[in-house]
Each structure stands twice: as C-alpha cells, then as structure tokens.
Amino acid sequence: MSLADLELESIEGLPVAHLSGEIDRSNAAELGERVGAAIGGQGGGLVVDLSELAFIDSTGIRMLFELAAELKRHRQALRVVVPDGAHLGDILETVGLQQAAATDHTVGEAVAALTHRG
Amino acid sequence: MEGWRRGWRPYAAKIAVLAAVYYGAAKLGLHFAFASSSVTAIWAPTGISLAALLLWGYRVWPGVALGALAANAWTGVPFYAVLGITAGNTLEALAGAYLLRELADFRASLERVRDVVALATLGGIVSTTISATIGVTSLLVANEIASGDFDSVWRTWWLGDMGGNLVVAPAILVAVTHWPYRRAPGRPLEAVVLAAAALSVSAFVFTHDTSLIFILFPLGAWAALRFWQPGTVVGILLVASVAIPLTESDKGPFSGQSPDDRLLLAQGFLGVASVTMLVMAAVITERRRAERAVEHIAGTLQESLLPSHLPAIPGIETAVEFRAAGEEHLVGGDFYDLFQRDDESWTVIVGDVLGKGARAAATTGLARYTLRAAAVHESEPSRILRLLNDAILRQSPDQSCTVACGRIDPTPANGARVTLSVGGHPLPLVLRADGRVEQVGHPGTLLGVLPDPKLADHTSELAPGDALILYTDGLTDAYAPGRIVKRAGVVAALESCAGRSAAEIASGLSEAALGSSQAEPRDDVVLLILRVPESHAVPNP
Numbered sequence: 001m002s003l004a005d006l007e008l009e010s011i012e013g014l015p016v017a018h019l020s021g022e023i024d025r026s027n028a029a030e031l032g033e034r035v036g037a038a039i040g041g042q043g044g045g046l047v048v049d050l051s052e053l054a055f056i057d058s059t060g061i062r063m064l065f066e067l068a069a070e071l072k073r074h075r076q077a078l079r080v081v082v083p084d085g086a087h088l089g090d091i092l093e094t095v096g097l098q099q100a101a102a103t104d105h106t107v108g109e110a111v112a113a114l115t116h117r118g
Numbered sequence: 119m120e121g122w123r124r125g126w127r128p129y130a131a132k133i134a135v136l137a138a139v140y141y142g143a144a145k146l147g148l149h150f151a152f153a154s155s156s157v158t159a160i161w162a163p164t165g166i167s168l169a170a171l172l173l174w175g176y177r178v179w180p181g182v183a184l185g186a187l188a189a190n191a192w193t194g195v196p197f198y199a200v201l202g203i204t205a206g207n208t209l210e211a212l213a214g215a216y217l218l219r220e221l222a223d224f225r226a227s228l229e230r231v232r233d234v235v236a237l238a239t240l241g242g243i244v245s246t247t248i249s250a251t252i253g254v255t256s257l258l259v260a261n262e263i264a265s266g267d268f269d270s271v272w273r274t275w276w277l278g279d280m281g282g283n284l285v286v287a288p289a290i291l292v293a294v295t296h297w298p299y300r301r302a303p304g305r306p307l308e309a310v311v312l313a314a315a316a317l318s319v320s321a322f323v324f325t326h327d328t329s330l331i332f333i334l335f336p337l338g339a340w341a342a343l344r345f346w347q348p349g350t351v352v353g354i355l356l357v358a359s360v361a362i363p364l365t366e367s368d369k370g371p372f373s374g375q376s377p378d379d380r381l382l383l384a385q386g387f388l389g390v391a392s393v394t395m396l397v398m399a400a401v402i403t404e405r406r407r408a409e410r411a412v413e414h415i416a417g418t419l420q421e422s423l424l425p426s427h428l429p430a431i432p433g434i435e436t437a438v439e440f441r442a443a444g445e446e447h448l449v450g451g452d453f454y455d456l457f458q459r460d461d462e463s464w465t466v467i468v469g470d471v472l473g474k475g476a477r478a479a480a481t482t483g484l485a486r487y488t489l490r491a492a493a494v495h496e497s498e499p500s501r502i503l504r505l506l507n508d509a510i511l512r513q514s515p516d517q518s519c520t521v522a523c524g525r526i527d528p529t530p531a532n533g534a535r536v537t538l539s540v541g542g543h544p545l546p547l548v549l550r551a552d553g554r555v556e557q558v559g560h561p562g563t564l565l566g567v568l569p570d571p572k573l574a575d576h577t578s579e580l581a582p583g584d585a586l587i588l589y590t591d592g593l594t595d596a597y598a599p600g601r602i603v604k605r606a607g608v609v610a611a612l613e614s615c616a617g618r619s620a621a622e623i624a625s626g627l628s629e630a631a632l633g634s635s636q637a638e639p640r641d642d643v644v645l646l647i648l649r650v651p652e653s654h655a656v657p658n659p
Binding site for chain 1: 470472473474518520541542543544545561562563564567568571572591595598599602604605640641
C-alpha cells in the first residue's frame, strides 16, 4: 500500500499530475520517476497539483526541485499548485522552491500560465 | 605455598564433583537401560565429561577417570577390561575437548553456527569413536562379547556417546554460559506455555504408531527463535524425557522394531533435532551480534556528527533539544553546531540533511566540517552557505540539506548582534524580553539543488532578555500529518516563555510543539536556544 496516490491527466494538452496523501523518503523517488515520465516531448511544461497532499518531507521537496531541473533541461517549466493559505505553501516558501518553480493557487491558473506562455 | 594451597582445594573439589556426577549419571543410565541389553539411550556421562573439560580445562580429567572406574568396577567385567573402558572414556573426553579448543576455536555458549557444527562433528562424531573402539575392544579381549557382535556393540556404544555429546553436553554448556537466561526475547509465561506444549505434543506423538514427529518441528522453531540456546536445550530434554521411556516400552512411531533399533532411532531423532535447533538458535544470536555491531558503529558515527556538549559562551545562555527519529542505526538527518570563530564571534548552525542512513550521515559530515572550515575565513553567513552549496553539488550531487547559519558578535551594551543566513530552512525566531516574537532572516533556497541559490544575510540585535530560537522542521512536522504545529502555534508557545532561561524556553517549546507523546517522531527535531541574560551576574556553567 502506498502512502500517496498519483493521478495523471491532460488538460489542454498539458500533463497535470495530482499528488495526494503523504510523500516521504519511502515513496518520493518512485513518485518522482512516475511524474517525470509524464513530461511530454511536445513542450509546454508540467503542472504538479499538491492541493490534496497531506504531508511532504525534505525528500519530497528534493523531488520537486529535481522535476524542475529535469523540465528546465527540456526547456520547459514546472508549476506547482498549492491552495492559498495552506501549510504546504509555507514549507515551499521556506525551502525556496520559487527559485526553481512558480506556484499557483489553482490548477486552472497554472494551466493558463503555461499555455499562455507556450 | 599459600597460593598452591588455595588453588589446590577448588581443583580437588572439581574433580570430586565431576567424578560423583559422572558416577551418578552412569548408574542412573544403566538403571534405565533397555531391558534386553546393557546399552542405554543417550549416554549422559560422555556429555558431562566433555562439558566439564571444556568449562574447567583439561586438568580435571582425573574426575572422568575416577567416575568411569567407579561406575564400571563392580559390573563383573575383569579389572583390566574396566581399566580399558576407563581409559577409553577419559581419552574420548580429552580428545573431544582438545579438538574443539585447538582446531575449532570453540566457544561454549554455542552462539555461533560454527560452534554447533564443531560440537556435532568433532565432539559428536569423531571423539566418540575413541571410547567405542577402546571400550568394545576391552570387552572383546575379556571375552565379554563374541567377536561377531563387535560391529553392533561398537555402533550402539558410539551412538550412545554421540547422543551424550549432542544432547547432554549442550545442555550443560548452555546452562553455565547463558546464566541468568534473560537475553532472549521470550517471556516467562510464554516459556511455560511452550514447555507444556512440548510435553503434551511429545506425549501425543510418542503414543501413536503413525509417525507424527513432524508436528514437533514448529515447537522446535518456536523454542530456538524465541528462547535461543536455553530454549533449545530445555526443549530437547523435555522431548527426550517423554520420547525415551515411551519408545522403550514399544510405543510411538518407532514401535515394532527391535529394542536396539528403537533406541537408535529415538537417539538419532533427538541428536538431529538438537543440532538443527542449535543451528537455528545460533543463526539468531549471530544476527543479534551483527545488529549490535551496526548499532555501535551507527552510534559512534552519530556522535561524530553532533557536538558532545555546547560550549559556554561568555554572556550568553545556551540550550539544545535533540530528538532522533527512526531506529538507532538510521544515522544522519538533523544536525547542529556551535563554535568559536575568533576571539570575539561565534558561529551557530542548525541543519537538516535529506533522508537518513549512511549516505545522509556522509552528507551531514560534509556539511558540518565544510561549515566549520568556511566559518574560519568567511565572515558572512551567506558566503559560508554558498561554499557548502558548492561542496554538496560537487561531492554529493544527489544530496541536499537545509541550514540556518548565524554569526554572533557581542555588543558593548551587554547584548549581541546576530547575522543570519538561511538556506531552505525554517526561519529562526527571536523572543524579546517583553514577550514579542519576531521571525528573523530571509528565506533562501535549499542547498545542493541549484548552482546559484538565493541566499541573503540579515542582521538583528539581541538585547538583554532576548532569545534566538533556531529549529528544524521536525518541531512543527514531527507527527505530521496527524499533528502539524503551525507557525502561530510556535509563536504562541514562545510568547508564554518570555523572561525564562534558555533551558526553560527549550523545554517549554518542545513540550508545546511535540507534546509528551511517546510515539516515535517522523522526523528528527533540533531546537537550539541562545539567550542574552538580563544581567551578567548570571553565572555561566
């Protein structure tokens, strides 16, 4: 049984990964690989939706940084969705994720930001 | 002369005890001998002799000789044959002990598989041929047996002695070396249940003609895995106490055979079961030993990653709380350090390395010593963190850590100036003397992920009565997601600690954030407090 669930969908041609549950050192690497595999060759970018995430530890944070680096190598961008006022937002701010990936409050905003750019 | 006397008495006592026990066991064994012949199942005196020589040394051999002589003297066998049998028994014990000690580096606790294998082969199979050969030859020369019976008598003698060394010797060795039998995980009540099960299942098995011996196997595994060597030897003795009398009266799975064959089968079963269970128990105790070694290494390593004590800083109180998550051998994780930079200033560090285990420990070591080295010639904490970021990217590219690094300079007004840089770490807090709580520092990037992390320095002043609080995310997330302490919760807890000492703030805050939960925290927790006392009259320990 996995602590976390990953659901992949495509919105306006953009891969969107919904992560829920808990991410820690037991599953971060595997989740990172599965999300990374969704990165499309057609460009655009990737949205990682953490709205339903209950917990993330430093290993999970590291996984987000790595996803951002991976996308950058493909000249794409990562956008992370964190609801307004969520504890997770404090955590991502603490670790300085904004240096590597922009954050949005909703999936719609993230998709709009990426498609507008693309 | 005094020493000689003092040493002589215990030696004589040991010989007397050994001779008496040997004699008693031999007479008891012959008393219970199968009706049809003078052979017995497991010949206990052989096991007693071997155990005595292994525990007390070769020099107690006269005890074996005296016991054997007394036991055989009045059996009606000519005296020269009795001497032969006695010599055979004594040589057997000496040879067994010699082979085990010199050849096998034998340890009497039987905690290693090699000890069990050595006892089974050198003690059980090899040394017992001596007594069988010399003893049966003595009987043949004295015309006590016909030459045609030599083979079968030799075989019975040999197997009886082997039974003694496989069943009785381990029982004595374990009884002596494992005292007081508290190391195995099995509980006393469980032992009583197991013993009752062993007796009743044995009684069932050895009263039924169909071979149901296999239903004893799970009990054997239970005894070996939960009660180790003591459980094994007691279990075998209990089964033997049921199996031998019932087999002797022609009941159970070996019934229908000749008395001698029944005896050999029961003996064979007990010997093989004993060795098998002892090997199983030895595997468990060897694993335990390996775990201990790993724990010791991990503990030593962990100690090298954290300061053994906080240094006393003139004019500043210090306190630290550290709670490690996970098992003992999961080293690495959170770390902290506090050391003098130069005559005036000090460096304080609280950090959190990604993950746990050997790789994390290596990165923790890299972080701690890179920070210490960098702090010597770099005055700006952001520069120090940048050097650490470079070092991680260069040396452990798949690792990362968060660090809050501060330089403490005393100010003329009996206060201190704190210059902080924070990389991916929760921002430190300042508790003012009047109870206000402020966040200090600028958020920066996690170290070890980006070549150019965002890192800035921030300076704040600590007046007398003010305290600087550095912590890792374990303080807020140790029991996440069930219990997450928001920053507001930390702030509220701190406000109630205004005016208290550094140690009181540390315990008050950890109590408020972590509770008195006995549960294992999910993440390490570090909480480090530096406080400027109201008056310098406060002595520094």
